[in-house]
Amino acid sequence: MPPVTVLFVDDDRGSLDLLCVAARARHLEPFTATSITTAMAAARSQAFDVALVDLSLGSESGLDAIRRLKEIAPDLEIVAVSGTASLASAIQSFDLAAFAFVQKPVDVDHLFATVNRAVERRRLIWEMQVINAIGEDLRRSLDQRELIDSTLRRLMTVLGVDIGGARLRNPVTGDYEMVMIGPPAVHEVWGPATPLVPRPSDTVVATGKAFVTGDLHALSPADVAARIPVRATLNVPMFAGGELIGVLSIGAAEPNRFSDDDQRLVTTIASHLAVAVQNARLHSYARVGKQQWEATFDAISDLIAVFDGQGRLLRGNLALAAHLGRPVTSLRNATCEEVGLCGPLHPDCGVASAAAAGGCVRAEVTAANGQIFSVTTCPVRDIADGSAVVQIAKNVTQEIQSARRLRQMSEELATANSRLVATVDRLKTTQAQLLQAEKLSAIGQLVAGVAHELNNPLTSVIGYAQLVEDELVRGAPEDQRPSADLAVDVRRIAEESERAARIVRNLLAFARRQTAERAPQDLAELVSRVVALRSYEFRLNGIEVETAFDEALPHVMADGGHLQQALLNLVLNAEQAMRGRTPRRLRFGAQFDRAACAVELTVSDTGHGIAEDTLRRIFDPFFTTRDVGEGTGLGLSICYGIVRDHGGQIRVQSRVGIGTTFSLLLPSRMAAALVRQTVLVAHGDQTERDYLAAIFGGWGHRVQVADSADAARAQLRAGGIDAVFLDRAFLTGDCDAWRAARKADGDRASVVLLTSADETGVIADGAEAAAVLPPPFDLRAVQAALRAVSKECV
Ligand SMILES: Nc1ncnc2c1ncn2[C@@H]1O[C@H](COP(=O)(O)OP(=O)(O)OP(=O)(O)O)[C@@H](O)[C@H]1O
Numbered sequence: 001m002p003p004v005t006v007l008f009v010d011d012d013r014g015s016l017d018l019l020c021v022a023a024r025a026r027h028l029e030p031f032t033a034t035s036i037t038t039a040m041a042a043a044r045s046q047a048f049d050v051a052l053v054d055l056s057l058g059s060e061s062g063l064d065a066i067r068r069l070k071e072i073a074p075d076l077e078i079v080a081v082s083g084t085a086s087l088a089s090a091i092q093s094f095d096l097a098a099f100a101f102v103q104k105p106v107d108v109d110h111l112f113a114t115v116n117r118a119v120e121r122r123r124l125i126w127e128m129q130v131i132n133a134i135g136e137d138l139r140r141s142l143d144q145r146e147l148i149d150s151t152l153r154r155l156m157t158v159l160g161v162d163i164g165g166a167r168l169r170n171p172v173t174g175d176y177e178m179v180m181i182g183p184p185a186v187h188e189v190w191g192p193a194t195p196l197v198p199r200p201s202d203t204v205v206a207t208g209k210a211f212v213t214g215d216l217h218a219l220s221p222a223d224v225a226a227r228i229p230v231r232a233t234l235n236v237p238m239f240a241g242g243e244l245i246g247v248l249s250i251g252a253a254e255p256n257r258f259s260d261d262d263q264r265l266v267t268t269i270a271s272h273l274a275v276a277v278q279n280a281r282l283h284s285y286a287r288v289g290k291q292q293w294e295a296t297f298d299a300i301s302d303l304i305a306v307f308d309g310q311g312r313l314l315r316g317n318l319a320l321a322a323h324l325g326r327p328v329t330s331l332r333n334a335t336c337e338e339v340g341l342c343g344p345l346h347p348d349c350g351v352a353s354a355a356a357a358g359g360c361v362r363a364e365v366t367a368a369n370g371q372i373f374s375v376t377t378c379p380v381r382d383i384a385d386g387s388a389v390v391q392i393a394k395n396v397t398q399e400i401q402s403a404r405r406l407r408q409m410s411e412e413l414a415t416a417n418s419r420l421v422a423t424v425d426r427l428k429t430t431q432a433q434l435l436q437a438e439k440l441s442a443i444g445q446l447v448a449g450v451a452h453e454l455n456n457p458l459t460s461v462i463g464y465a466q467l468v469e470d471e472l473v474r475g476a477p478e479d480q481r482p483s484a485d486l487a488v489d490v491r492r493i494a495e496e497s498e499r500a501a502r503i504v505r506n507l508l509a510f511a512r513r514q515t516a517e518r519a520p521q522d523l524a525e526l527v528s529r530v531v532a533l534r535s536y537e538f539r540l541n542g543i544e545v546e547t548a549f550d551e552a553l554p555h556v557m558a559d560g561g562h563l564q565q566a567l568l569n570l571v572l573n574a575e576q577a578m579r580g581r582t583p584r585r586l587r588f589g590a591q592f593d594r595a596a597c598a599v600e601l602t603v604s605d606t607g608h609g610i611a612e613d614t615l616r617r618i619f620d621p622f623f624t625t626r627d628v629g630e631g632t633g634l635g636l637s638i639c640y641g642i643v644r645d646h647g648g649q650i651r652v653q654s655r656v657g658i659g660t661t662f663s664l665l666l667p668s669r670m671a672a673a674l675v676r677q678t679v680l681v682a683h684g685d686q687t688e689r690d691y692l693a694a695i696f697g698g699w700g701h702r703v704q705v706a707d708s709a710d711a712a713r714a715q716l717r718a719g720g721i722d723a724v725f726l727d728r729a730f731l732t733g734d735c736d737a738w739r740a741a742r743k744a745d746g747d748r749a750s751v752v753l754l755t756s757a758d759e760t761g762v763i764a765d766g767a768e769a770a771a772v773l774p775p776p777f778d779l780r781a782v783q784a785a786l787r788a789v790s791k792e793c794v
């Protein structure tokens with residue numbers, strides 16, 4: 001604070017002189033006035049801290065002087081002095097806002113003590129004003145440089161100095177950096193980090209306490225001191241929230257310039273400044289943080305929507321605006337229905353309930369434009385305007401479509417794969433059947449020839465043997481009769497020849513040279529005939545026989561002798577398998593299989609069963625596990641051939657140690673349900689052709705066969721055919737011919753294409769076949785194909 005000025009107003013010159021001397025002695029700057037006019041002139045020309053006014057100014061009133069001085073300088077502290085000691089004048093002077101009233105004769109010390117109190121009060125008011133003004137400045141800005149600059153300027157002005165500076169702590173490095181210092185001359189020698197003179201502010205940083213230097217020159221080398229325009233310094237810490245954030249320094253060109261009052265004032269202001277700087281910093285952090293957050297928010301390609309508890313949009317990012325086709329500025333207050341990210345999770349767009357529910361929830365939502373989003377909805381707590389919800393939607397359309405495509409592809413692959421496996425299985429079965437059929441036919445031809453050749457000599461051998469036996473026994477005279485041994489030998493020749501002849505008959509049966517004569521056969525009766533044939537052996541060997549036949553079984557169109565032979569072979573095998581085992585039970589069953597339109601006849605035994613590797617070969621001709629001379633290995637081959645001749649199927653199931661079941665599926669028809677069809681079987685392979693023909697025959701249909709495409713077309717043209725089971729191989733080439741044939745038929749015949757399942761069912765003329773039948777030709781599949789193409793119920 002500058003020197004205190006005091007204006008003495010008294011009409012007595014002697015008193016004025018005395019007061020001036022006493023004032024100077026107390027470091028006050030005295031001014032004098034002897035009348036109201038001179039007092040007013042002085043007050044107008046400069047500002048005084050205190051005025052001492054004598055209430056009797058000759059002809060003028062001191063009270064008047066006080067009133068008028070207060071008009072010009074309302075802040076002026078006035079001490080009224082009076083020799084009359086009237087209470088009234090004292091009250092009057094207080095009414096005019098005088099600071100004190102002193103009675104004459106004055107005690108000089110008392111008088112100046114009053115002046116000092118006035119000065120003190122004046123200073124306090126002045127400090128208050130300075131602090132208020134700086135406080136105003138601090139409120140006006142959020143820029144820390146601006147805050148420091150304005151505060152320093154005002155401080156320097158009020159303290160009447162022109163040197164000042166501030167250092168602030170860098171929050172990142174922790175260093176106290178000089179942010180402002182003036183004038184430039186000070187900066188040169190005192191600002192750098194490696195100062196030529198010790199920086200008083202370093203002491204403040206180190207101690208956290210105010211530090212005052214009376215004369216900086218005394219602390220510096222003479223050459224440096226000569227260049228520094230600063231001598232007295234006042235350095236105070238800037239504390240914000242107990243943390244030292246900087247140092248505020250004030251300097252003066254003259255030494256010992258700063259009083260304790262100055263230090264108190266600057267300290268107070270420094271703490272205000274520190275808080276303001278800290279606020280400015282926090283504000284700046286918040287602003288930068290907000291900018292970064294907003295930039296990030298808008299840079300994210302996922303859609304982000306922040307709703308209030310009522311489901312109103314508080315904020316949406318650019319991606320959301322683009323998705324909704326609206327400017328980002330128009331998003332606020334959009335409803336969550338308009339935003340459309342709730343989907344099935346909150347069908348009523350209950351984002352408010354999501355907020356209440358706690359934790360995040362995820363859902364897949366399909367937007368109006370068909371895009372699919374994975375939406376995460378999370379509550380946001382502790383925000384100023386109540387609960388809120390944030391939704392983040394990731395566009396997963398591509399991922400989901402790819403996944404769907406992948407799933408579809410792998411399903412298709414799996415289907416194709418299983419079709420392939422089924423086809424391979426079917427091919428294997430077909431191959432096995434063909435092989436079996438081929439084996440049978442090749443061996444059959446061979447056997448037929450050999451059997452035929454053997455039949456004649458055997459007949460002769462048997463005939464002659466019987467002749468010799470007859471002659472030996474009856475024809476010769478009593479005395480020439482041979483020994484009994486010779487008769488026995490000849491008998492043996494006949495028996496063995498008979499055995500050989502039986503084998504030959506078997507071979508012939510296997511070769512199927514005997515023509516089959518078909519007639520309706522009652523399977524139950526057939527079984528009982530076979531059982532009767534073997535009843536003696538059954539009794540002998542303790543074999544229990546059971547039968548379980550469905551009631552009203554349809555008859556089977558078959559050659560009774562052949563079927564009986566097949567059945568007998570199975571029974572003989574069963575008997576042999578049960579030899580020496582318990583229990584010995586032979587079970588016959590028969591039932592109608594509607595899907596195959598066939599009677600299924602089963603023969604089960606409790607024999608030793610058949611091992612897996614043997615099972616594969618039992619239908620092979622001449623395969624036997626019996627000792628030499630015990631079996632020919634033809635029994636099952638004959639069975640197989642007979643069943644196939646009847647369009648049937650033979651299967652076996654066996655468990656070693658438990659028993660074996662043979663089942664014969666023979667095409668049949670419930671007579672009442674019969675709708676006769678005329679079926680043309682057109683196939684290049686005789687075995688297949690015969691088999692299919694046998695099936696249809698077994699079902700009671702009229703069957704025609706064709707072994708070539710020409711023959712097939714000729715029969716088609718002739719008309720009257722209901723269904724053609726057509727070898728795909730016959731379709732190659734000549735499309736026109738087929739077209740003509742089908743036209744001639746009036747497209748009456750439905751076509752079942754005999755082809756692998758993977759091939760298309762398109763016939764040569766472009767029409768689609770009514771059905772496709774892949775090999776092997778299983779009774780159920782053939783029946784299904786026939787049903788599919790029949791116009792009437794079959
Ligand atoms: N029910 C069965 N239980 C166990 N094994 C059987 C049965 N049926 C057939 N087999 C086996 O199948 C083989 C072939 O039988 P198949 O009837 O063809 O010839 P075989 O009985 O050996 O001789 P054949 O019948 O010509 O006298 C038999 O040797 C036997 O090993």
Ligand SMILES: [Mg+2]
Nearest residue numbers: 569573635636
């Ligand atoms: Mg046998």
